[in-house]
Amino acid sequence: AQSVTQLGSHVSVSEGALVLLRCNYSSSVPPYLFWYVQYPNQGLQLLLKYTTGATLVKGINGFEAEFKKSETSFHLTKPSAHMSDAAEYFCAVSDLYKLVFGAGTILRVKS
């Protein structure tokens, strides 16, 4: 069965610093991978996705992620954090038609 592990339930960065949120997956088939962001009392918004092709994918709000098959990883990065990036981030892997989510990482941005 597919699974996702997000390392670090809380990450704190200073405004302007690099954001790195870690995600490792387990999948018995070539995976489709996703990052979602959730702001308080809101639903999930798709940041970016990897299906096939280029392993470096760019998403909204300056985020990007790199699919590394050898490391079974799909880490999310952003070169410079903004206060508005403070939210909870979920990594997910497809399991046929459904998504399997990690436990989430809360990103705090300090001024």
Added chain:
Amino acid sequence: GAGVSQSPRYKVAKRGQDVALRCDPISGHVSLFWYQQALGQGPEFLTYFQNEAQLDKSGLPSDRFFAERPEGSVSTLKIQRTQQEDSAVYLCASSSFGTVYEQYFGPGTRLTVT
């Protein structure tokens, strides 16, 4: 265009009451999903519809949970005889044919069972 909408946004139920949660998917989206998100956790799959057919209900936690989508559009998740462990955010998502994995989520319904 309009996204996925859910109602009510918040629901407080006394233990033992029945509740019904509504989801309006994006117009034209064939696939519809329900997920349950417990406090501090990621969403977990409950059930999947393609049009009006419920193709997978393997994630429903008990026979107290029931979902329907009779006309292939609006869906209702019903929970009978609610228990405290049912307290969670219930998320609905929809996707178009051919990109079933690209799911668009609604804001969720926060259910609190007292």
